[in-house]
Amino acid sequence: MTKISSEWSRRNFLRGALATGTLVLPGSSVLIGCATSGGGQEQTEGEATEDNPLGVPTDATLEVYIFNGGFGDAYATDVHQPMYKEKYPNAKIDHNAEVDIAGALQSRFVAGNPPDFVNDSGDGQIPLGQLVSDKQLYDLTDMYDAPSWDDPSVKVRDTLVPGAVESGVFGDAPYVMHMALTVYGLWYNKTLFDENGWTAPTTWDEMTALCGEIKKAGIAPWTYQGVHARYMNWPLLTMAAKLGGPEILTAIDNLEPGAWGHEAVRESANALASLKKNGYILQGTEGMDHIQAQGAWSEGKAAFLPCGSWLESEQADVTPENFEIAFMPEPLLSQDSAMPAETLRAQAGEPYIVPAQAKNPRGGLEYMRVMLSQEGARGFTEKVSSLTVVKGAADGIELPPGLTSAQQGLQAAGDDVLTWMYPTWYKDMENPGINSHTGELMAGRISVDEWVAGCEAEAKKVREDDSITKYTR
Amino acid sequence: MSVTDVTPRSDARSTPRRPRPGPALQHGKAGFVLAFLAVPVAVYGLFVLSPYVQAIYISLTDWSGLTASQTFIGFDNYVRLFDDDQFWVALKNNVILMLVVPVVTLALGLFFASMINVGRRGRSGIEGVRGSKVYRIVYFFPLVLSMAVIGVLFKYVFAPTEAGGIFNGLLGLVGLDGLAQPWLGDPRFAFWCVVVVMIWAFVGFYVVLFSAAMQSIPKDIYEAALLDGSSRFTTFRHVTLPLVWDTVQVGWVYMAIQAMDGFALVHIMLGISGGPSRAGDVLGVALYRSAFNSYRFGYASAIGVVLLVLTLIISVLFMRAARRERVEL
Numbered sequence: 115m116t117k118i119s120s121e122w123s124r125r126n127f128l129r130g131a132l133a134t135g136t137l138v139l140p141g142s143s144v145l146i147g148c149a150t151s152g153g154g155q156e157q158t159e160g161e162a163t164e165d166n167p168l169g170v171p172t173d174a175t176l177e178v179y180i181f182n183g184g185f186g187d188a189y190a191t192d193v194h195q196p197m198y199k200e201k202y203p204n205a206k207i208d209h210n211a212e213v214d215i216a217g218a219l220q221s222r223f224v225a226g227n228p229p230d231f232v233n234d235s236g237d238g239q240i241p242l243g244q245l246v247s248d249k250q251l252y253d254l255t256d257m258y259d260a261p262s263w264d265d266p267s268v269k270v271r272d273t274l275v276p277g278a279v280e281s282g283v284f285g286d287a288p289y290v291m292h293m294a295l296t297v298y299g300l301w302y303n304k305t306l307f308d309e310n311g312w313t314a315p316t317t318w319d320e321m322t323a324l325c326g327e328i329k330k331a332g333i334a335p336w337t338y339q340g341v342h343a344r345y346m347n348w349p350l351l352t353m354a355a356k357l358g359g360p361e362i363l364t365a366i367d368n369l370e371p372g373a374w375g376h377e378a379v380r381e382s383a384n385a386l387a388s389l390k391k392n393g394y395i396l397q398g399t400e401g402m403d404h405i406q407a408q409g410a411w412s413e414g415k416a417a418f419l420p421c422g423s424w425l426e427s428e429q430a431d432v433t434p435e436n437f438e439i440a441f442m443p444e445p446l447l448s449q450d451s452a453m454p455a456e457t458l459r460a461q462a463g464e465p466y467i468v469p470a471q472a473k474n475p476r477g478g479l480e481y482m483r484v485m486l487s488q489e490g491a492r493g494f495t496e497k498v499s500s501l502t503v504v505k506g507a508a509d510g511i512e513l514p515p516g517l518t519s520a521q522q523g524l525q526a527a528g529d530d531v532l533t534w535m536y537p538t539w540y541k542d543m544e545n546p547g548i549n550s551h552t553g554e555l556m557a558g559r560i561s562v563d564e565w566v567a568g569c570e571a572e573a574k575k576v577r578e579d580d581s582i583t584k585y586t587r
Numbered sequence: 588m589s590v591t592d593v594t595p596r597s598d599a600r601s602t603p604r605r606p607r608p609g610p611a612l613q614h615g616k617a618g619f620v621l622a623f624l625a626v627p628v629a630v631y632g633l634f635v636l637s638p639y640v641q642a643i644y645i646s647l648t649d650w651s652g653l654t655a656s657q658t659f660i661g662f663d664n665y666v667r668l669f670d671d672d673q674f675w676v677a678l679k680n681n682v683i684l685m686l687v688v689p690v691v692t693l694a695l696g697l698f699f700a701s702m703i704n705v706g707r708r709g710r711s712g713i714e715g716v717r718g719s720k721v722y723r724i725v726y727f728f729p730l731v732l733s734m735a736v737i738g739v740l741f742k743y744v745f746a747p748t749e750a751g752g753i754f755n756g757l758l759g760l761v762g763l764d765g766l767a768q769p770w771l772g773d774p775r776f777a778f779w780c781v782v783v784v785m786i787w788a789f790v791g792f793y794v795v796l797f798s799a800a801m802q803s804i805p806k807d808i809y810e811a812a813l814l815d816g817s818s819r820f821t822t823f824r825h826v827t828l829p830l831v832w833d834t835v836q837v838g839w840v841y842m843a844i845q846a847m848d849g850f851a852l853v854h855i856m857l858g859i860s861g862g863p864s865r866a867g868d869v870l871g872v873a874l875y876r877s878a879f880n881s882y883r884f885g886y887a888s889a890i891g892v893v894l895l896v897l898t899l900i901i902s903v904l905f906m907r908a909a910r911r912e913r914v915e916l
Binding site for chain 2: 216220223224225226240241244245247248250334340341342396397398399400401402403406407409410415541542545546549550553554557559581
């Protein structure tokens with residue numbers, strides 16, 4: 115039984131150990147212990163009354179996970195949680211601030227005991243589309259149809275800006291609540307423009323002419339977030355939709371064949387690619403990351419930068435004294451465009467979810483209703499310097515200059531607001547997919563035709579992959 | 588059962604030199620061995636072997652990593668993997684890493700170590716080159732930095748000029764502005780920047796390793812070589828190298844395995860997509876991306892299994908290739 119073969123010399127043993135050691139080094143060890151089967155947990159629910167329309171169990175604990183990133187978690191602990199506690203004094207809130215949401219919660223989703231409310235955001239975001247197709251999210255319809263916090267005669271969904279609810283719809287129901295309203299466009303230093311007598315261009319011809327002037331002044335007209343070239347994809351699609359109408363974006367979201375080859379998309383791609391050909395892009399931009407490129411922009415090395423309205427707070431530490439961040443919508447490619455010059459992309463972002471297997475899902479819904487109240491939204495805007503999807507909640511709040519100009523842009527746009535869904539629905543179609551093709555295009559390494567072919571191939575990959583749940587709008 | 592089984596069969600017929608152990612020791616042996624091995628083997632089985640088995644099973648399912656259940660789909664993940672162009676890009680880069688990095692690193696390591704230890708023929712015989720004590724410390728610097736720090740550091744070294752790139756700045760200083768590039772933004776260079784950084788990061792370790800081996804070589808051998816008029820290269824080739832060959836062999840295997848990884852550097856320097864045109868991808872990053880960006884744990888496990896098989900093959904091949912008669916002192 116204890117026969118030890120003479121083959122088992124020390125040398126062979128060491129060799130075996132060495133070979134086994136190689137097993138440990140590659141990344142496969144990250145999969146340790148994931149394949150556990152979950153049991154689920156019991157859900158509690160209270161009785162729905164006029165004062166408690168969602169049927170919140172008034173004495174149950176509410177476990178909250180807030181992503182502790184750019185927005186911090188003070189808006190939750192100082193604004194929303196006190197409101198919830200005030201209404202349900204017997205409830206207990208278990209607050210958690212987390213930097214890596216997936217790291218903290220992935221195994222809890224698998225095990226069937228997720229928390230009641232999650233701010234699924236940041237680098238460790240668990241893809242929303244995947245959570246929906248795995249049936250891990252609670253349907254938010256009841257919350258949107260409930261009477262609003264401030265006025266019981268108005269439903270929650272009617273207190274929000276157009277598109278806010280839709281931004282969280284996957285298939286037939288809303289599963290994600292987006293709180294922040296992000297305005298996308300081009301950003302520049304108003305002080306610099308005023309000094310030189312430059313004005314924000316409204317057409318592409320004006321843009322090209324101004325770029326020439328800016329270049330003569332020794333400044334690079336444009337920069338973008340370099341290796342994260344999808345930032346450039348945003349003005350590209352916005353300009354295309356302004357020229358050809360918002361149906362272009364619907365076709366792209368619905369993965370229709372040929373959507374990326376639309377004439378307006380090509381024209382827009384062509385216009386942006388010409389920036390590189392004319393030498394209007396800060397040298398070396400394609401090799402920078404967003405920190406380096408935005409840093410160069412803040413230093414005044416480049417005039418225009420595409421970004422969302424988080425830019426101002428992101429750059430707060432590196433913005434010089436007399437730098438007044440200002441917003442402008444993307445210029446029109448042609449005089450006979452389908453949409454007016456004021457049109458811009460505004461997208462509801464910063465996702466909040468209630469897990470389907472939560473212990474206290476009704477409490478999670480109620481917490482959302484608190485956030486979407488006038489007071490809750492106002493507090494959010496004050497704490498994190500971001501607009502919200504709640505109508506009129508930011509009125510009268512003193513905002514920093516960049517956000518003020520973005521808000522003015524939004525008001526000027528009225529109903530001409532664009533939005534697209536494919537990055538939310540199919541996360542890796544945009545990144546790394548489209549991201550790398552746009553990077554190539556902007557670096558001048560491929561033509562517009564090759565770019566279209568590349569993007570079409572990415573759409574086709576998703577379209578023909580049966581394992582991906584498809585959504586349409 | 589009997590102790591004679593332990594000794595080779597050819598000896599079985601000859602008279603045992605030692606008396607057979609008493610039945611007491613013989614009887615308790617199994618229990619004795621078991622008592623010592625049970626816990627470590629159980630821990631090893633639970634935390635090392637079982638994850639491999641699980642990973643292999645997961646690679647045959649469509650598990651997203653978010654659910655309690657998964658569907659068995661056979662070899663679909665592997666079929667998809669071999670159809671995936673990006674997988675072949677990553678594999679090609681892994682092969683480059685595996686061939687280029689060990690060869691260059693070990694060659695540099697041997698060169699530096701021999702210079703530090705036996706590079707100079709001074710009055711007192713063979714010794715290290717001038718300032719070898721300083722070099723010994725300097726070469727060790729990269730080792731005290733973690734891979735994450737090294738990655739971030741070199742991201743700034745290779746940054747474009749306008750973003751304060753140090754390397755481009757140095758080129759400018761010596762009048763080679765024309766060679767300045769956005770290194771990490773160009774698919775022709777991005778991956779090779781990682782290769783350079785990897786060599787830089789590892790060479791110090793091998794200098795230390797080989798130095799230790801060289802210091803155990805008796806000085807009189809070198810003196811004899813010196814008296815015989817052997818040149819430095821010949822001395823290295825016929826004295827130093829054969830006497831440290833065992834260490835080189837260990838380093839060779841170890842380096843090849845490290846180079847198979849490359850995850851941290853590529854992830855930090857080139858990003859999760861694998862850099863411009865996705866040309867700098869490696870399998871480790873592809874695995875991570877599938878698991879934690881796309882939440883396809885089944886597919887990611889398939890990449891992991893392929894990586895495992897490749898690493899095993901490489902280890903065996905490298906050990907075979909490096910086998911050579913050992914010189915006994």
